[in-house]
Each structure stands twice: as structure tokens, then as C-alpha cells.
Amino acid sequence: MYIKKILLAIVFIGLAIAAYFAYYIYNIMIHSNTAFNNDTAYVYIATNADYNDVRQQLEPLLKDINTFDALAKQKKYVTNIKAGRYAIKKGMNNNDIINSIRSNNLPIMLSFNNQESLESLAGRVSAQIEADSLSLLQAMKDESFLNQNSFTNATALGMYLPNSYEFFWNTSAQQFRARMLKEYNRFWTSERNAKAKAIGLSRDQVIALASIVYEESKQVSEQPRIAGVYMNRIKIGMPLQADPTLKFAAYQLPEYKNTVIKRVLNIHKDIVSPYNTYKNIGLPPGLIAMPDISAVDAVLNYEKHQYLYFAADAKRFGFHKFAKTLSQHNVNAQEYQQYLSSQGINK
Template sequence: MNIKKIITIVSVVLISILLIYGIVVLRQIFSPNTKFTEREVYVYVPTDSRYTDVKNIVAPYIDNMDHFDMVADKRGYTTNVIPGRFLITKDMNSYELVKAMRLNSAVKLAFNNQERIEDLAGRIGSQIEPDSTLLLNTIKDSIFMNENGFNEDNILAMFIPNTYEVYWNTTAIKFRDKMIKEYRNFWTEERVAKAEKQGFTPIEVTTLASIVHKESVKKDERPRIAGVYLNRLRAGMPLQADPTVIYALKKKSNDFEQIIKRVFYNDLLTKHPYNTYMNVGLPPGPIAMPDITALEAVLNPEKNDFIYFCASIDRFGYHEFAVTLEEHNKNAKKYSDWINSKGVKR
């Protein structure tokens, strides 16, 4: 056999080996490499994680870690880990998996109806990387609150209920700064002017709106209720809002888990800054996080002559309104008789 033929045979063998190796490598890179049954899953990589940490995090979802390692090394991911929230889908190959681990997915934060800043911090802390304690301390930072006109009683007013997009690994400071920016965006010159027309600051609007929000779940009724409270304030009357009594009872006992469905006469005598039966004017801060319809109700109240209202027994969720105390007492008795018939004790 001549040398030329030997070289040809050797070349063919080498090319075949390279082709086989290439096919094997391609299969390792582009074959499905997941082992979960769901259509998609999110994985969370904490800040300051290393590649070894990532491997532990994704291990439950990856079928062949050697294949993932090989692609991660070739793509430079092993030395450039990115923290965040990442979406991986069923049957992704190793190349797609590594690529996915570089695409930080935003979290849609939603919050409303929180009664305290502590509750809000807990809810947010369950959705992003900073925990509730860090969030709470960052939000209640005295320098930050002083610079922005808040205090511990009214800091909840800074948060406008909505759905916001943030990265899971956003810092507590960045989250706080985003919220104060959203607050300023909400309080446009037009809204501030409407607040001033009512004699309020934005924080005071939020405080009254929180009471309106708690008084009625019916959004179409809230402007009327806001009008009643404004009538009382202008007349120098106490607001006499039952939700503030409930809040005072919860705050005094430091038990916000309790459910209070009924307010009794002795409750109205509770000595507390938030009890608007015992104190004239607005309470020190919001008793909950009002939604935008409640805020708009205070900014755009119904003009009426009503001074009193109580829950209706004919239209569930709505109220009966009255101009005179005599008329109100009749409505109140109807409601009292009805609720007694239902056996509601507290």
C-alpha cells in the first residue's frame, strides 16, 4: 500500500472521528436537558451566588448536569453568574438553559388592602429577594421619612395600590425609591390642587380615603361617603367612623389578626388617637391602604347634605343616608335589629 493511499485512509478515519465527536457534542448541546413535568418553572439565584450555588439551585430541573456544565463553561457563564429570577421551560436544551439563566425576569408586584406598613413589608418580602425586616427598616428610615414628609403613622400613604414590575433581586433601597417615585407621579399638580381645595395635603387625602375605603366595598358609593365625611369635618363634628374604632382596638391590643364585625357602645369610648368618636378631625394616619377609587372619591366627592349613614339591610354592601339624626336613628335601629337577629356578637 502506497503512502498516498495510507494518508487518504487516515484522513477519512480522522474526519469520521471528528464527525462522530461533533455529532456527540451537538447532541449534548442541543438535546432536551430538563426533567420536570411542568410547562415552565422559575428558578431564583440570590445576590452574590457562585456557579456552584447555581448548580445546586437548578439541579432538580436539569437531567444531565455534565452537559449543562460544558455549555456553561464554553459560554463563560461559570465566571459570570447573574442573580435574579429566571424562566426555564420544559425540554430546553443546554444551550437554551444557559441562555435563559442570563435573562432576568421581572416580578409583577401587586398589593392592596394592607392595614399596616408591617403587613405591606411582609407581602412584598414574599415576592422579592429582600426580606420583610430589611424592607421595613429601609422604608421607615427616619432620614428618608423626614426628607419626604412622612412619619411612622402615615408612611403607608406613600404606597399607591397598583401592579408594578421590579426585578426579584432589586434591593430594598431601590424598591423604596421606586415607590416614592410612583407616589410623586400619582400626585400630579391637578390632584394636589384638588386636595388643597378640600383643605388637605396628599397624606390627609389618603388618610380620609382609607376610612372611605373601609366603609364601603361599593366603588360607586364612595364619593357619597366622602361627601358625608367632608360635611362632618366642615361642621366641626367628629368623623365618628366605625372603621377607625376597629383599627384603634386592633392597634391597642397589637392584634391585627382579630376579626371585628360589630362595634359596640363601649368600643366607642376607647381612648386612642385613632378613635374618631373621641377625637375631632383626621386620625394620625391611614387605617389601611386605600385603592385609587377611594382616593379619587375624596378628591372628587359628591356634594350632598347628608350627615349620617349606616349599613343598609335591603341593599347588601350599600348604606342608608340621612340628613337628620331622627332619620338616621330609624335607619340605625333597622340595622341593629337585623344584625341582632343574625346573632352577630362581635
């Protein structure tokens, strides 16, 4: 009889402990455990992060990190960390939080435009995804990749078309590069390729010319006309004489580092560089900056006309005056030079 009572007591104690444990688990699963006031908080889990790394990010966001620890161990999350960007909604319980950071990797919208170099592009992209600027730059300049895809150091920037793209935050440098190559090849449709062939330019040459057009004018309505001027010069073997290429050539020299050229002078026309389109006939070996897609399409669909010259319009900022003859161009150019002088812009 006495043994029966002991056994019954053990059973009851066991049931009580099981009930308490079940209640404890139930409690930590259903009660809200967020401590922030915003509607949503984001957690960025790096590639190769361990549970301690995740815990450090979560601790300021949660009311009770210990109850989260208990459930994370119970659900085996501590040994199954997934990299990515995850959202935690205000009022979530521990179970919801674990489910979210385990399986709901959220994409980000990565954007870039008008970067002047691969270095600036790498910096811009690294601020938006996990890959750092050094790994991105190494991937962008990788010689075997460039050779395999018919790029050079001078044309490599042309593979990256300015736009907004959906990426996962934990994208690597190689994954970013592969996606951009895919977008580049998608951009070059059979129609665009046919247009490039029809005007006698390769893809790289189209983008090189587009970079000049874009640096000349940000006015989309004017870009096809400017492209037409340069195409007219190419057809008759006339130097492009594009001021933006002189600036680009100058910025490669030590004496022009960290300077801004506001006025192109005769001294700039003497710079020895393949990008000096006053001295060299034809297009430069690569693009001078990242052009907008509008400028690329402006080259492919350039305006047919007889203009050979253009100068900035002193009365319509951002626009240009076009001329068919050198004498008329000199009048337009002199007007703009006088405007620059009146503003104290001498270099």
C-alpha cells in the same frame, strides 16, 4: 521514513482527538437536555449566588448535569452568575439554557392591595420578590427616608398605592421602596394636587380620609357620597364619628389583639387614642388601612350634598342609608342594630 510515519500518526491521532472533542462540544450544545414535562420551568437565582447554587436548582430539571457543567465552563458561565428569574423551555439544549439564564432576566407582576399595616405589606411583597420581609420593613420605616420625603410612621403606608407593578424578582428592599415613591409621586398629578388644595386637605389627609371611606364601603359608586358626609362634618367642626377608626384604635390595645370587632359598642367610644374620631375633632394622624385608588379619588371628587349621617343598610348588604337629620339617622341606625342582634352579633 520511520520518523515520518510516527509524525503522521501523531498528526492523525491529534486530528482524531480534536474531531472527537469538537463532536462532543457540538453534541452537548445542540441536544435537548431538559427532563421536565411542563412547557416551562423557572429558575430563581439569588443575589450573590455562586455556580453551585445554580447547579443545585438545575440538576432536577436536566437529563445530564455533567454535559451542562462542561459547556458552562467552556462559555465561562460558572464565573459570571447573574441574579434573577429565568425560564427554561422544554426541549432546550445546554447552549440555549445558558444563554437564557445569563441574559434573559424575566420580570414578575407584583401586586398588593388593602394591606392593614407596613408589616402586612412587607409580608405580602416578600412573598413575590427576593427581598425578605424584615429588610422591606426596615426600609419602609427608615426614619431618614421618611423625614426626607415628608412622611411619618403614621402616614408611611399611604406611599404604597395598591396595584400591580412590573418588577424583577431580584429587587432589593431599597429598590422596591424607591419605585413605590416614584409611583406615588406619579399618582399625585398636578390635577390631583389642585383638587386636594381646593378642598383644603394635604395629600396625607386625603389618603387618611380615603382609608376611612374605603373601610366604610367597598362600593365604588357609594364612596363619593360617604366622602361627602365626612367633608360636611369637617366643614362644620363636627367629629367624624367614624366607626372604622374606633376599631383601628382598639386593635392597637393588648386586649383586642387577635380579635375581630363586628359591632362597635359604647365601650369602644371611650378608648383614649388620637384615632378615636368620636372624641377628637378632625382627621386622625394617619391612615387606618391601605385604601383603594377609587377611595382616594372619591375624596378628591366627593359628592356635594347635605347629608351628615349614614348607616349600613340591613336590606342591601354593603350599601348604606343616608340622612340629613339626626332623627332620621337614628331610625336607620336602629334598623341596622336590630338586624345585627337578630344575627347574634353582639360584639
